[in-house]
Amino acid sequence: MNENVIQVENLVKYYDGRCVLDGIDFAVPRGCIYGLLGRNGAGKTTIIRILLGLEPPTRGRTTLLEADSTSLPAKIRGRIGCVAEGHNLIQSYKVSRLIRLCKDLSLQWNDELFNRLIETFRLPADRRVRELSIGMRAQLNLSLAMAIDPELLILDDPTLGLDTVARRQFLELAIDIIQKQGRTILFCSHILSDVERIADRIGILAAGKLVVDCPLEQLKERVRKLRVIFPEAAPANLYLTEIVNQQIEGREMVITVANWNSQKQAILETFKPSSCTEIPMSLEDIFIECTRPSAEPLEVA
Amino acid sequence: MFALIKREIQDHLVYFIAAAVFSALLVLVLVEAVFKYDSRNPPVISISLGVAFAAIVTLGICGMGASQMYLDKSRRISAFLSTLPVSRSRILLARITAGILAILILLVPLAITAIFLLRLFTPPIPLYSGMVWEIFTATFLLALACYCIGLQTGWNSSAITPSLGGLGLTCIFVPLVVVKGLGPEIMVILASFIAASLFRTWHNFSSTSL
Numbered sequence A: 001m002n003e004n005v006i007q008v009e010n011l012v013k014y015y016d017g018r019c020v021l022d023g024i025d026f027a028v029p030r031g032c033i034y035g036l037l038g039r040n041g042a043g044k045t046t047i048i049r050i051l052l053g054l055e056p057p058t059r060g061r062t063t064l065l066e067a068d069s070t071s072l073p074a075k076i077r078g079r080i081g082c083v084a085e086g087h088n089l090i091q092s093y094k095v096s097r098l099i100r101l102c103k104d105l106s107l108q109w110n111d112e113l114f115n116r117l118i119e120t121f122r123l124p125a126d127r128r129v130r131e132l133s134i135g136m137r138a139q140l141n142l143s144l145a146m147a148i149d150p151e152l153l154i155l156d157d158p159t160l161g162l163d164t165v166a167r168r169q170f171l172e173l174a175i176d177i178i179q180k181q182g183r184t185i186l187f188c189s190h191i192l193s194d195v196e197r198i199a200d201r202i203g204i205l206a207a208g209k210l211v212v213d214c215p216l217e218q219l220k221e222r223v224r225k226l227r228v229i230f231p232e233a234a235p236a237n238l239y240l241t242e243i244v245n246q247q248i249e250g251r252e253m254v255i256t257v258a259n260w261n262s263q264k265q266a267i268l269e270t271f272k273p274s275s276c277t278e279i280p281m282s283l284e285d286i287f288i289e290c291t292r293p294s295a296e297p298l299e300v301a
Numbered sequence B: 001m002f003a004l005i006k007r008e009i010q011d012h013l014v015y016f017i018a019a020a021v022f023s024a025l026l027v028l029v030l031v032e033a034v035f036k037y038d039s040r041n042p043p044v045i046s047i048s049l050g051v052a053f054a055a056i057v058t059l060g061i062c063g064m065g066a067s068q069m070y071l072d073k074s075r076r077i078s079a080f081l082s083t084l085p086v087s088r089s090r091i092l093l094a095r096i097t098a099g100i101l102a103i104l105i106l107l108v109p110l111a112i113t114a115i116f117l118l119r120l121f122t123p124p125i126p127l128y129s130g131m132v133w134e135i136f137t138a139t140f141l142l143a144l145a146c147y148c149i150g151l152q153t154g155w156n157s158s159a160i161t162p163s164l165g166g167l168g169l170t171c172i173f174v175p176l177v178v179v180k181g182l183g184p185e186i187m188v189i190l191a192s193f194i195a196a197s198l199f200r201t202w203h204n205f206s207s208t209s210l
Helices: A044-051 A095-105 A111-121 A134-147 A164-181 A192-198 A216-222 A262-269 A283-291 B002-011 B013-035 B044-075 B077-081 B088-121 B126-155 B160-180 B184-207
Strands: A004-015 A018-029 A033-038 A059-064 A080-083 A152-156 A184-189 A201-206 A209-215 A224-229 A243-249 A252-257 A275-279
Touching (some): A004 A184, A018 A044, A018 A184, A018 A209, A033 A044, A033 A192, A044 A059, A044 A152, A044 A184, A080 A134, A095 A134, A095 B002, A111 A134, A184 A192, A201 A216, A209 A216, A209 A283, A216 A283, A243 A283, B002 B013, B002 B044, B002 B088, B013 B044, B044 B077, B044 B088, B044 B126, B044 B160, B077 B088, B088 B126, B088 B184, B126 B160, B160 B184
Parallel strands (some): A033 A184, A033 A201, A080 A152
Antiparallel strands (some): A004 A018, A004 A059, A201 A209, A224 A252, A224 A275, A243 A252
């Protein structure tokens, strides 16, 4: 049995002749919380739409729970919970009607969990979806996605448009539910602190390519930002591979290098720097370095 | 499947109510026309009313198909439903089933009334019962063809050519039926058109982005 719940192979997508996704490959193993990061328009939502079969790919293959995304059978769909960007619920329906519809169409429905969530969120059943605030819509969407006890949960920017308090409340509940039930989760966001809190594997999309795909801890460990001072003018080329970014100002050079190891350390020391200090990097710093337009393509895997 | 059909009916309840109301009105017109029939002095007003109702009904059925598809697209209903354990083919099948139900609500009372009136006013020969069945089938196919045009027009509402094409096809079909009559030839033409139109709708609906 394949342990990868999500499998994306050489995914290519063109919109009006513009390449949005350029050969994306990644896999999400069972039980993993995968954080897919990227700037606005990087293609995160497109990947999710292709995975859910809402959008046809130009090339490549994507599978969810071992079924091809382009023809997901109802049985497989019933095992996937989805919180879409912008919470595309049926706006003209009353909350109670939408809940009834979802319940009628679902293969399984956890009434106990759903009622608990509805009570926690205090969602008004008699109001129309369009009359709810964005925060309430997000909560309703999460409740509906969780009620089917999904094996795979796909969250596409679920906290988009929420204020800080609502975002914190939403994430805490999501984390609580996720930790208790050990699901596989694909979590897309450009709010890095959210992803950092829950993800254990990270993928970073930049210019249509997946430039990072590795565990979060490994990413933090292997991407290094160094401030190097040379006795004279800094050399133009350090002959190091996988330099993500490099800035030179007189004797000072600030470089960001992927897959930092003793070999690279040794190469750097041949230039006899006066000092070499490491600048601590958060996920946000790594993300900014990786998605800079001038950044070299990076493969951290 | 039942939940999807129920959703379609609830969302387009106005068309079902309108179908029932028009059916009742057409039955009244039909009964009045038969009872007041005089070969030397035909009931022109009743016949004119019947023709006007039929035209409104044709456009209404076309409008129902267009409204179902247009609202789906603009409100992204199928995009939401597709995240539930429902395939696109099922969504479309439920939609068409609801459309057929609306047509039947309109036509079945008319057919029953016609059979009843024929029994009252014509000699009991098989010619007449066959005629009612033929007229009912052809009218049903005509209504379904108009509904299919509506489905296509609603889905392609952003493009002018398909929308005008739909209107043009409706304008061709109705006179064609008037000229050819509701016979087997027209049934074959309508059935072929419906099959092609439904296939095209299914292909468009299941292959495009939601």
